[in-house]
Amino acid sequence: MKISNIKKEYDKFALNIKSLEITNSVQNTIVGATSCCPNNEQHNIYGIIGANGCGKTTLMKIMAGIIKPDRGTIDNEGLTSRDITMIFRKPYLLHDTVLKNLLYPLKIRNIKPDNNEIEMLLNMAGLENLTNKYALTLSGGEQQKLAMIRAFIFKPKLAFIDEGFSNMDIESVALFEQYIQKTKDTTWVLISHQISAIKRICTNIFFMSKGEIKAKGETIELLNNPQIKELKEYLQYM
Amino acid sequence: MLTLQMTLLSTAMSCVIGIPLGLLLDKARFPGKRIVVLINRTLMAAPPVVIGLVVYLILMRNGPLGFLGWLFTFEAMVLAQTILITPIICGIVYTASQRSASNIRAFAITMGASRLQTQFLLIKELSNEIYFAAIVGFGRAMSEVGAIMIVGGNIRYHTRVMTTTIALLRNRGEINQAIFLGAVLMIIALIIQVIGGFLKRREERTDENI
Ligand SMILES: Nc1ncnc2c1ncn2[C@@H]1O[C@H](COP(=O)(O)OP(=O)(O)O)[C@@H](O)[C@H]1O
Numbered sequence: 001m002k003i004s005n006i007k008k009e010y011d012k013f014a015l016n017i018k019s020l021e022i023t024n025s026v027q028n029t030i031v032g033a034t035s036c037c038p039n040n041e042q043h044n045i046y047g048i049i050g051a052n053g054c055g056k057t058t059l060m061k062i063m064a065g066i067i068k069p070d071r072g073t074i075d076n077e078g079l080t081s082r083d084i085t086m087i088f089r090k091p092y093l094l095h096d097t098v099l100k101n102l103l104y105p106l107k108i109r110n111i112k113p114d115n116n117e118i119e120m121l122l123n124m125a126g127l128e129n130l131t132n133k134y135a136l137t138l139s140g141g142e143q144q145k146l147a148m149i150r151a152f153i154f155k156p157k158l159a160f161i162d163e164g165f166s167n168m169d170i171e172s173v174a175l176f177e178q179y180i181q182k183t184k185d186t187t188w189v190l191i192s193h194q195i196s197a198i199k200r201i202c203t204n205i206f207f208m209s210k211g212e213i214k215a216k217g218e219t220i221e222l223l224n225n226p227q228i229k230e231l232k233e234y235l236q237y238m
Numbered sequence: 239m240l241t242l243q244m245t246l247l248s249t250a251m252s253c254v255i256g257i258p259l260g261l262l263l264d265k266a267r268f269p270g271k272r273i274v275v276l277i278n279r280t281l282m283a284a285p286p287v288v289i290g291l292v293v294y295l296i297l298m299r300n301g302p303l304g305f306l307g308w309l310f311t312f313e314a315m316v317l318a319q320t321i322l323i324t325p326i327i328c329g330i331v332y333t334a335s336q337r338s339a340s341n342i343r344a345f346a347i348t349m350g351a352s353r354l355q356t357q358f359l360l361i362k363e364l365s366n367e368i369y370f371a372a373i374v375g376f377g378r379a380m381s382e383v384g385a386i387m388i389v390g391g392n393i394r395y396h397t398r399v400m401t402t403t404i405a406l407l408r409n410r411g412e413i414n415q416a417i418f419l420g421a422v423l424m425i426i427a428l429i430i431q432v433i434g435g436f437l438k439r440r441e442e443r444t445d446e447n448i
């Protein structure tokens with residue numbers, strides 16, 4: 001996905017993105033960065049970091065097609081709305097059971113559920129004994145996990161996750177991180193305030209400040225050797 | 239049961255018109271929207287006799303729809319009731335959509351739902367509120383006297399329903415009969431609520447802090 005000259009204004013806030021590109025290829029196309037591991041089948045996992053209110057969620061919603069920018073172009077490079085998903089910080093759960101929630105994306109695609117796959121996802125989320133429970137009575141972390149596996153089940157090509165791990169226990173976080181790392185057909189973009197988690201799984205980072213992308217590059221390079229003042233300030237409390 | 243026929247028919251018609259209108263009113267962005275909402279709110283609280291009078295004027299022999307010959311018929315009562323309840327159903331659905339429709343639409347996009355699937359999902363997810371709107375409309379239609387008295391004329395076997403009968407009995411001083419009919423009306427209302435209660439889905443956990 002390529003976006004350029006994106007502008008979105010709210011009162012007292014303006015998002016300005018000149019250009020941004022997200023690819024799943026092995027080769028790293030971020031300008032100024034060299035590919036780290038040519039023989040390793042590494043796929044790109046992107047992280048978006050930045051202070052509260054800097055525009056991370058707004059940018060993600062624009063890329064996921066949930067809100068329209070005031071101007072600018074979005075090139076989905078052949079992906080349709082069926083291939084792209086976003087997991088919200090506060091997920092929307094259907095007024096129905098856990099299982100019905102999980103199967104919803106398959107139902108609207110007329111896909112027959114694969115029982116092994118469902119079992120694997122439910123186990124990963126620790127929801128295997130709660131399938132008939134009314135989804136809106138789940139705890140915050142359980143709701144997040146359900147929203148995650150509900151998005152994973154239809155194998156999106158591009159998945160945006162907005163602070164999706166914030167209420168999960170550490171074991172669940174580890175299991176979901178593993179899933180993300182091994183699911184290479186999906187391009188992942190994550191927002192997180194957990195710099196340690198970003199370091200563990202993201203290959204590339206976008207650092208945002210006041211509605212703009214102030215720095216981008218490979219994770220290690222960018223975090224170990226921040227070049228700009230804003231990023232240094234942001235990282236100082238780590 | 240003329241009363242039930244009239245009430246069910248006018249509630250059904252109001253739902254068919256009012257639910258899409260309420261959803262549309264939430265989604266559409268146009269200048270003067272606030273005025274439309276204000277008119278809607280006013281009509282929700284419109285005195286039934288006024289609506290009855292307006293429908294009477296429209297249906298009377300030299301009125302715009304006088305050629306239909308509907309005055310003092312069952313159709314006239316259903317028309318008046320529908321005009322009376324549609325704003326109520328529209329208003330309740332609008333308020334409910336304002337609160338959660340944009341969340342549901344955003345969710346539908348993340349799932350890759352088509353436009354039709356999104357509409358279907360909206361109605362399903364708002365079904366509790368839609369059900370509530372229908373019950374309120376139904377209750378209003380069943381208990382209402384003023385409008386249908388004017389346009390129906392309270393003609394025996396023809397346009398006389400339970401509420402207008404009660405009013406008539408009271409005028410004649412047959413209080414015991416009036417009370418009996420009133421009780422029957424209350425019991426019907428109760429039965430409808432109980433049946434509705436079975437259809438209604440479980441409540442969600444709305445407040446995690448309790
Ligand atoms: N729908 C909206 N209406 C008005 N202001 C908004 C809206 N959405 C976001 N904003 C504002 O835009 C700014 C950026 O929000 P957001 O992208 O959610 O930040 P974050 O980086 O914390 O995710 C915030 O100041 C927020 O108040």
Ligand SMILES: [Mg+2]
Pocket residue numbers: 056057058162
């Ligand atoms: Mg945010």
